[in-house]
Amino acid sequence: MTQTLTLRRPDDWHLHLRDGEMLKAVLPETARHFARAIIMPNLVPPVVTGAQAAAYRDRILAALPEDMRFEPLMTLYLTEDTDPADVAAAAASGLIKAVKLYPAGATTNSASGVRDFDKVRGVLEKMAEIGLTLCVHGEVTDPEVDIFDRETVFIDRVLDPLRRVTPGLRVVMEHITTSGAADYVRGSDTDLGATITAHHLIINRNHILVGGIKPHYYCLPVAKRESHRVALVGAATSGDARFFLGTDSAPHTDPNKESACGCAGCFTATNTMSLVAEVFDHEGALDKLEGFCSLNGPAFYRLPANEERITLEKGAPVSYPAHIVSGEGPVTVFDPGFPLHWRVA
Ligand code: DOR
Ligand code: ZN
Numbered sequence: 001m002t003q004t005l006t007l008r009r010p011d012d013w014h015l016h017l018r019d020g021e022m023l024k025a026v027l028p029e030t031a032r033h034f035a036r037a038i039i040m041p042n043l044v045p046p047v048v049t050g051a052q053a054a055a056y057r058d059r060i061l062a063a064l065p066e067d068m069r070f071e072p073l074m075t076l077y078l079t080e081d082t083d084p085a086d087v088a089a090a091a092a093s094g095l096i097k098a099v100k101l102y103p104a105g106a107t108t109n110s111a112s113g114v115r116d117f118d119k120v121r122g123v124l125e126k127m128a129e130i131g132l133t134l135c136v137h138g139e140v141t142d143p144e145v146d147i148f149d150r151e152t153v154f155i156d157r158v159l160d161p162l163r164r165v166t167p168g169l170r171v172v173m174e175h176i177t178t179s180g181a182a183d184y185v186r187g188s189d190t191d192l193g194a195t196i197t198a199h200h201l202i203i204n205r206n207h208i209l210v211g212g213i214k215p216h217y218y219c220l221p222v223a224k225r226e227s228h229r230v231a232l233v234g235a236a237t238s239g240d241a242r243f244f245l246g247t248d249s250a251p252h253t254d255p256n257k258e259s260a261c262g263c264a265g266c267f268t269a270t271n272t273m274s275l276v277a278e279v280f281d282h283e284g285a286l287d288k289l290e291g292f293c294s295l296n297g298p299a300f301y302r303l304p305a306n307e308e309r310i311t312l313e314k315g316a317p318v319s320y321p322a323h324i325v326s327g328e329g330p331v332t333v334f335d336p337g338f339p340l341h342w343r344v345a
């Protein structure tokens with residue numbers, strides 16, 4: 001007998017859709033399963049103003065196949081020149097649901113990010129006042145700090161001080177990769193949430209480095225040691241409403257990944273629901289899957305949960321294409337390295 005599980009339609013609280021040909025190729029992969037997604041603004045050039053976010057939203061909706069429904073939840077890329085009034089207007093009109101903080105140089109297309117946090121104080125205070133979420137890429141960029149410690153140091157040096165001086169600021173610590181980050185969220189009030197990706201629930205740093213370098217497992221923040229992966233699975237499956245799914249699905253073409261200086265990002269949009277269902281099933285936590293994928297995120301963002309339902313079915317291993325085709329080149333679909341038994345019906 002097939003085992004089935006019905007959930008409210010899920011959302012993705014951290015997604016890279018890119019633009020142009022890549023957008024056309026990856027958008028249906030997300031829209032097939034997800035009702036909404038928080039859209040990352042790290043285009044080249046970045047989405048900095050409300051007008052740019054509105055134009056990007058239009059390009060996303062124009063790229064959406066006619067038979068699909070999907071709502072892009074837009075964000076602005078925080079720079080040292082961001083105007084608090086522009087942010088407030090974009091939030092008031094319903095256009096944006098968050099502002100994204102990239103420490104300058106932390107990851108793909110983050111050169112326009114923040115160096116001096118005093119310069120963004122006015123924006124953050126405005127955001128705290130209006131209840132607009134700050135999404136944070138939580139890594140320091142100090143070259144002295146080991147890449148495996150950058151998230152931990154960010155919490156101590158940047159995130160905790162920033163939250164202390166901006167009471168009421170709602171923050172999502174994105175794509176957390178350490179037990180310390182999960183503990184920090186658990187020990188905070190409900191103004192702090194965290195997204196967790198499917199791939200960080202599955203890989204540790206050995207997957208990237210043992211037996212030959214695997215560029216398709218390289219992303220930022222980089223996967224940490226196994227004890228951290230286990231802690232992330234514990235947080236995701238705990239039922240704590242401050243943890244929710246944000247895939248960070250980040251398409252790069254194969255030549256850009258399989259290179260002497262390969263790009264960071266795992267492309268999971270195609271098989272995320274199978275990946276997370278497999279992980280939750282393995283933990284005996286399928287009863288927590290709907291919270292993680294469909295309820296906790298909207299609750300944090302103070303949005304209604306989706307009314308539509310999806311059904312997951314467990315059966316013979318599901319196969320996914322090794323890559324999707326885009327006008328810019330092939331994009332490899334994340335391979336968990338074990339069979340997936342859950343499919344979206
Ligand atoms: O692995 C990543 N890829 N991490 C990020 O923070 C950015 C993303 C991208 O845009 O490719
Ligand atoms: Zn991202």
